[in-house]
Amino acid sequence: MAKRDPYEVLGVSKEATESDIKKAYRKKAVQYHPDKNPDNKEAEELFKEATEAYGILSDADRRRTFDQFGWGAFEQGSGGFGGFQADFAGFEDIFGDIFSSFFGGQATGGKRTRGKAGRDLKYALKVKFEEAVFGTEKEITVAKNSLCETCDGTGAKAGTSPVRCETCAGSGQIRLQQGFFTISKTCHVCSGAGEMIKEVCVSCRGSGHIRTESDIKVKIPPGIDHGQRLKLRGEGDAGLAGGPSGDLYVQVNVEKHKFFERQDTELLCAMSISYSTAALGGEIQVPTLEEAVTLKIPAGTEAGKIFRIRNKGVPVIGSSARGDQHVQIN
Incomplete structure (x- = not known):
């Protein structure tokens, strides 16, 4: 069966701008992505078709070649691009951006962070009118998830270590072939950690975290106003698998004054x-x-x-x- 015109696939005219093409592809990618259509072969094929069409129209040279010679210029042995095995510099950034925005995945070759950042926390702090005007220092107690000291945050029983995830071979990513591109998505078995816990830590039950209360000193700068927030970097929940801790946001609520x-x-x-x-x-x-x-x-x-x-x-x-x-x- 003959391939459809890439303009037709994305639903754009031959005069479409780069922005028009990108928007059209985003829409198709969201509609037909395999994550949103599990076990749907038709959606998978339409997704691949849209990806291939975008590969043509997102590059000025390939688009110009297609406009002149059609699909024949891209067939193996035709003296053309040979199935797009040519340079994809620039395209990967766009493609990776689309998938990181919509699906949490990335184009192959992108840099991946194994660790997961900790959750940001919020705290409401009441201060007197004069304290807000002249500044002060307060000590607050915050309940948060801290790194388990028994297992050092691994979640594994003391004396044991996590084992490599066989599904993703320890990479934390699963590769999917989408048309002529390979897309990486987070492994659903190990959640991107690249490893599995066979025997869980008795202290944290495998989570790598324990619930603690932390006393934190907060410096209130002179002149702070009601409703303003202070950011305390790294004072949120601890991260996972070496990821950074979240931040603590302290909202300052100023009491009213009887005279001013x-x-x-x-x-x-x-x-x-x-x-x-x-x-x-x-x-x-x-x-x-x-x-x-x-x-x-x-x-x-x-x-x-x-x-x-x-x-x-x-x-x-x-x-x-x-x-x-x-x-x-x-």
């Missing part, structure tokens, strides 16, 4: 004064987050008038700069 209101780095407050002070002028003592300061009230001050006290607001994070305090007269 905060707007970014500015502090707002309200002060009541007597009628005579408003009419004739005078001085009042205004609380700040440090010491009280004297504020001069000019004669004829009306209710609602706002005065500024410079550098008595909230520090700018990572800077020596500081906001102002605004005093509204009632």
